[in-house]
Amino acid sequence: MLHAHLSPGPLPSRMQLTKDGKLKHFLTIEGLPPLLLEEILDRAEQFVTLPNKQQKKAPLLRGKTVMNLFFENSTRTRVTFEIAAQRLGADVTNLDIRTSSASKGESLLDTVRNLEAMNADMFVVRHEHAGAAHFIARYCAPHISVLNAGDGRHSHPTQAMLDMFTIRQKKGSFQPLKVAIVGDVLHSRVARSQIHALTTLATGEVRVIAPKTLIPAGIEKMGVNVFHHMEQGIADVDVVIMLRLQRERMQTALLPSEREFFKLYGLTEERMKLAKPDAIVMHPGPINRGVEIDSRVADGPQSVILEQVTNGIAVRMAVMSMIMGPQGGTA
Amino acid sequence: MSLLIRNARVIDPASGLDGQRTILIDNGRITALAEASAAFAADETLDAKGLWVFPGLVDLAACLREPGLDHKATLASETFAAASSGITTLCYQPEPKANFDNAAQVKLICDLNRRSHYANVEIIGNLTKGLQGEHLSNMASLKRAGCVGVSNGQQPFHSLQTLRRAMEYAATHDLTVFIYPVEHALAAGGFMHEGEVSARLGLPAIPSAAETVAVAQTLALASHTGAKVHFCRLSARMSVRLIRQAKASGLDITADVAAHQLFLTDMDVSDFNPLCHVMPPLRADRDRDALREGLADGTIDAICSDHQPHEVDAKLAPFQQTAPGISALETLLPLTLRLVEDGVLSLPEALRKVTDSPAHIINNEAGHLSVGAPADLVLFDPSALWELDLNHMHSDGRNSPFGGWNFNGAVKRTLLAGKTVFSV
Numbered sequence: 101m102l103h104a105h106l107s108p109g110p111l112p113s114r115m116q117l118t119k120d121g122k123l124k125h126f127l128t129i130e131g132l133p134p135l136l137l138e139e140i141l142d143r144a145e146q147f148v149t150l151p152n153k154q155q156k157k158a159p160l161l162r163g164k165t166v167m168n169l170f171f172e173n174s175t176r177t178r179v180t181f182e183i184a185a186q187r188l189g190a191d192v193t194n195l196d197i198r199t200s201s202a203s204k205g206e207s208l209l210d211t212v213r214n215l216e217a218m219n220a221d222m223f224v225v226r227h228e229h230a231g232a233a234h235f236i237a238r239y240c241a242p243h244i245s246v247l248n249a250g251d252g253r254h255s256h257p258t259q260a261m262l263d264m265f266t267i268r269q270k271k272g273s274f275q276p277l278k279v280a281i282v283g284d285v286l287h288s289r290v291a292r293s294q295i296h297a298l299t300t301l302a303t304g305e306v307r308v309i310a311p312k313t314l315i316p317a318g319i320e321k322m323g324v325n326v327f328h329h330m331e332q333g334i335a336d337v338d339v340v341i342m343l344r345l346q347r348e349r350m351q352t353a354l355l356p357s358e359r360e361f362f363k364l365y366g367l368t369e370e371r372m373k374l375a376k377p378d379a380i381v382m383h384p385g386p387i388n389r390g391v392e393i394d395s396r397v398a399d400g401p402q403s404v405i406l407e408q409v410t411n412g413i414a415v416r417m418a419v420m421s422m423i424m425g426p427q428g429g430t431a
Numbered sequence: 432m433s434l435l436i437r438n439a440r441v442i443d444p445a446s447g448l449d450g451q452r453t454i455l456i457d458n459g460r461i462t463a464l465a466e467a468s469a470a471f472a473a474d475e476t477l478d479a480k481g482l483w484v485f486p487g488l489v490d491l492a493a494c495l496r497e498p499g500l501d502h503k504a505t506l507a508s509e510t511f512a513a514a515s516s517g518i519t520t521l522c523y524q525p526e527p528k529a530n531f532d533n534a535a536q537v538k539l540i541c542d543l544n545r546r547s548h549y550a551n552v553e554i555i556g557n558l559t560k561g562l563q564g565e566h567l568s569n570m571a572s573l574k575r576a577g578c579v580g581v582s583n584g585q586q587p588f589h590s591l592q593t594l595r596r597a598m599e600y601a602a603t604h605d606l607t608v609f610i611y612p613v614e615h616a617l618a619a620g621g622f623m624h625e626g627e628v629s630a631r632l633g634l635p636a637i638p639s640a641a642e643t644v645a646v647a648q649t650l651a652l653a654s655h656t657g658a659k660v661h662f663c664r665l666s667a668r669m670s671v672r673l674i675r676q677a678k679a680s681g682l683d684i685t686a687d688v689a690a691h692q693l694f695l696t697d698m699d700v701s702d703f704n705p706l707c708h709v710m711p712p713l714r715a716d717r718d719r720d721a722l723r724e725g726l727a728d729g730t731i732d733a734i735c736s737d738h739q740p741h742e743v744d745a746k747l748a749p750f751q752q753t754a755p756g757i758s759a760l761e762t763l764l765p766l767t768l769r770l771v772e773d774g775v776l777s778l779p780e781a782l783r784k785v786t787d788s789p790a791h792i793i794n795n796e797a798g799h800l801s802v803g804a805p806a807d808l809v810l811f812d813p814s815a816l817w818e819l820d821l822n823h824m825h826s827d828g829r830n831s832p833f834g835g836w837n838f839n840g841a842v843k844r845t846l847l848a849g850k851t852v853f854s855v
Contacts, residue, residue: 130631209747230633231703232749239747252751253633292633317638318627 122429123422125237125246128255129296143418159189160425164221168194171227184416216241230254245423260293262415274301282309283343290384299323309333313354337375341382345392367393433457439479444783445799456806459848487519487807489789493738499529504740504827510549512825514853516761517842519807520551525584531556534576549852553579564588579793582609598658607659612645624697624712639667646670650677662686666711668721675730689737690766705746705753706832723775733789736763740828758828765838806849815841
């Protein structure tokens with residue numbers, strides 16, 4: 101049909117599962133069943149227990165080709181995907197699209213078509229616009245899987261899952277937990293994915309803490325409680341997730357100054373005393389010391405920030421192998 | 432050449448007529464509108480048993496793309512699409528790449544349209560030069576050239592002072608000012624309605640206040656300048672309320688709504704469907720309900736298509752990178768009639784919102800059926816059932832979110848000045 105592609109596709113959440121409920125794409129946490137999220141965490145557990153020294157590789161993806169399509173710059177995230185794919189035995193190609201075709205005016209769809217022709221099995225996509233990974237998943241060849249590595253402010257599902265992994269590692273189960281997400285929720289794809297993951301896993305209470313300028317209207321419909329005062333929001337929580345605050349926010353009248361933000365919302369040792377004594381501190385990185393978090397907290401005993409980075413590789417291995425490995429969604 | 436239409440149910444919202452009538456058409460005009468039994472001689476007789484006859488639709492807003500954007504659509508393709516769905520008069524909305532600063536540009540469109548002439552095209556001229564929002568356009572000569580009003584389209588004004596002066600100057604020449612109420616500082620960088628869906632999708636959003644702030648400002652200036660203002664494409668609940676109050680206080684204003692705003696909401700964007708990317712954005716349920724109420728109580732005078740045909744590629748990208756707009760001529764009548772099924776309006780009320788009411792807003796003699804009126808009319812089969820198939824749209828733009836929708840009743844024939852411009 102000439103214009104078949106104009107008809108609206110299925111919801112992203114349905115598109116990412118095969119008919120028998122296996123992961124085909126990983127675009128968003130929204131709409132995924134809790135069991136599937138737990139399966140990701142369980143599988144990541146296996147990869148994390150592989151001793152860090154000798155046997156690092158589990159060649160489940162031998163012969164597969166993973167292409168990292170980064171339309172937006174991010175060395176750290178790209179590297180963790182690269183390591184994850186390599187440990188699974190896949191071939192990895194990195195494409196920094198900003199410096200190639202897109203800057204010559206090629207449309208996203210044409211870029212995708214060209215890369216398809218190079219026998220890719222998976223695209224790991226980062227793009228500045230919300231819905232870009234969903235768009236690619238809808239229009240790419242049927243044998244290709246898309247893994248969303250961040251689209252605009254929409255979604256960053258593997259980051260959220262590595263955070264869930266870290267929380268489960270430290271706290272066991274989600275039901276009794278109070279989790280606070282602090283800072284620039286408005287611009288944060290990480291926060292949106294964390295909220296979906298936490299609510300799907302039946303977390304006791306999810307809070308967001310920020311001034312009104314950094315909280316998107318209608319966020320409470322996602323199942324969170326909104327706090328505008330740090331002292332109230334952080335009281336009695338088990339997990340504090342700090343979000344990165346970008347400098348641009350001061351330029352667009354969202355905040356008066358970094359100093360005032362730190363004064364009101366910065367995570368200090370003082371404020372940590374309001375949380376549960378065994379509360380953990382998380383941050384998706386890169387951190388701004390003295391802007392959203394005090395160094396003594398970031399480097400302190402309650403911080404699990406570096407463990408998050410390590411867990412990122414195991415979680416990305418888990419997701420990739422669930423999609424492309426034996427018995428995977430595209431196996 | 433005379434034409435006799437017999438046995439039709441004739442519905443004329445302007446006069447309140449609804450019954451079996453015989454219509455005689457001669458020389459492009461209605462020359463008799465008589466009891467069913469009346470006998471006339473004519474060159475051609477049409478037995479319209481089982482059909483409805485109502486005035487051809489008057490659409491206040493269509494982007495016709497030619498000249499300048501004819502890779503999207505042409506005057507001929509779009510006016511034929513209009514005729515195929517019962518629209519006999521449409522207003523060419525100015526847009527950045529196709530607008531009207533002088534009489535020659537207006538004449539060009541008239542000449543172009545005369546070649547195919549599937550529908551009448553009326554022109555809304557520029558309120559400011561090149562829609563730049565800075566200098567007044569030559570409104571008097573635009574009016575002399577036949578423009579039915581002036582507008583800045585969706586382009587911003589340099590300042591409220593410019594808007595005020597433009598309104599005063601338009602009022603001097605008794606030109607209706609078509610205002611898209613949008614405060615650009617609040618809307619800039621947004622792609623959808625600000626609410627729970629945008630919070631979830633992370634799409635940069637446009638608050639309802641971007642519209643209502645502009646409505647309030649424009650109302651104040653309308654009252655101050657005495658300009659006749661028509662508000663285009665309302666989308667927000669509070670706008671309806673403000674306009675209702677202003678009308679009650681006696682201000683000479685009118686308003687329209689795009690048909691899609693009465694059926695779709697921001698929930699329809701939740702799968703990043705670029706076909707639902709429109710400006711103003713689809714808003715929440717309660718906004719849609721308020722727009723429907725506004726129609727029912729007369730706050731909103733007219734329903735328009737807000738037709739914006741696009742080539743396929745314009746919608747093949749991540750949501751933010753797609754062009755906004757719906758190819759909407761072919762769903763104006765079906766959606767308007769669906770309001771009757773939904774119990775929002777009676778059949779004559781619904782038809783009035785797309786015939787007589789918009790005709791009044793542009794001072795057009797069309798839009799009603801009476802002796803002496805232009806024979807622009809629609810023969811409509813209320814028993815036909817059909818499904819909108821995007822592949823079979825008449826418009827060059829197939830960008831409709833209503834593909835797959837089922838509709839009751841279809842246009843059988845459209846007459847423009849007594850001439851058949853479409854028939855099945």
